[in-house]
Amino acid sequence: AAGHAEATTDTGDEDDGADDDGPAARTAIEDTCVDGTAASCRRWAMDGFYRALGRARAGTGLARISLYGDSVTAEGYIATGMRRRTMKRYGDGGAGFVFLASPSRWYQNQVVRQSQSKGWQIHSIVFNSASDQLHGYGGVSFTGTSGDHVTFKTAKRGPGDAVSRFELYYLASPKGGTADIVVDGEVALTVDSHADTTASAFAGVDLADGAHAIEVRVTRGRLRGFGVTMERASGVVVDSLGVVSNTAKSMGKIDDAHYAEQIAHRDPALVMVLLGANESGWLKGAGAMKQYRQQWEALLARVRKGDPAASCLVLGTLDAGELQDGKHYVARTNIADMIEVERAAAAAQGCAFWDARAFMGGDDAARKWFRKGLMSGDFEHLTSKGGQVIGSGIVEALEAGYAASRSR
Structure with missing residues (x-):
């Protein structure tokens, strides 16, 4: 079901005790086989990045990560969390x-x-x-x-x-x-x-x-x-490419041939995309979700065509909510449907998927993160600390995937 559902408790009251682990939860990357079957796969979506990460760890090359998104990423906190976790083990690539x-005035590098x-x-x-x-x-x-x-x-x-x-x-x-x-x-x-x-x-x-x-x-x-x-010369690089008010549809407003020139030169090892904060405010119904799927597949296809060697990773939309009448917390329940669309689009286009909302704790996570100082008062944007927790969680998942890939 898409749309909004009002919670029975106001923000700031006692915790309901559900899944209070929050940021401590461990969420794995859902990799996609792009050559073969899951049982006998010759190439996984993340393989290219894991090879680049190995070179960075050995001090022999760069592992470039490009993070696209909206205002949630434009604040730069997620990229900061990623950089801080990677620089000691893999080196600071700049x-x-x-x-x-x-x-924009909201952009922070x-x-x-x-x-x-x-x-x-x-x-x-x-x-x-x-x-x-x-x-x-x-x-x-x-x-x-x-x-x-x-x-x-x-x-x-x-x-x-x-x-x-x-x-x-x-x-x-x-x-x-x-x-x-x-x-x-x-x-x-x-x-x-x-x-x-x-x-x-x-x-x-x-x-x-x-x-x-x-x-x-x-x-x-x-x-x-x-x-x-x-x-x-070597290390991990994180490009923070958040554009305020960005959507999956807006990502289509780049000329295909031009973008192919740009990404071919940039040569990222991994392209990550985190969107949905804006769409979660209005997406409702099967028709809207169908269009959302088409928009996601189009943007991922552009990435895959522009640089077939790059790995791509879709980061599922963060949990979010809003205050109704200035005091009652309202969860954006359509986000669960959006995440399933994003997961399906990733698999269809040969990309991996990471469920950021599950990492946050799932249902009602935005309200809980607000109480812990990880989510801002609009229940949509992360605080500096919250962004760094997400960034660190992404790297934790990447490292776990890298370790598993070495044993394949």
């Missing part, structure tokens, strides 16, 4: 993909210290979408004119406190201008984005591994860019 400028001029024009898959649908790897494009600039500084300590490779993702086109990449106050590279045809383009600078301040400065004409990557 901050990863960072939007060229801040796409949590790793890179970023500042920008006010002139950047922003087009995203959700707001003010570009008519050509060239929204870049993260679903947001930024256009600056001469004098516009943005600065990226490595973290003071912890994940992302060093970088040895900086790369700009931009659009080459007949209308393109020039920009300088300035490293620690010195121009390291001048980028000319003018070209006879329109296509994705990339310009990188190798650096001494360590702390740096890097500026992208438009010097002539217009620069349309998407983001930058800040990485090191």
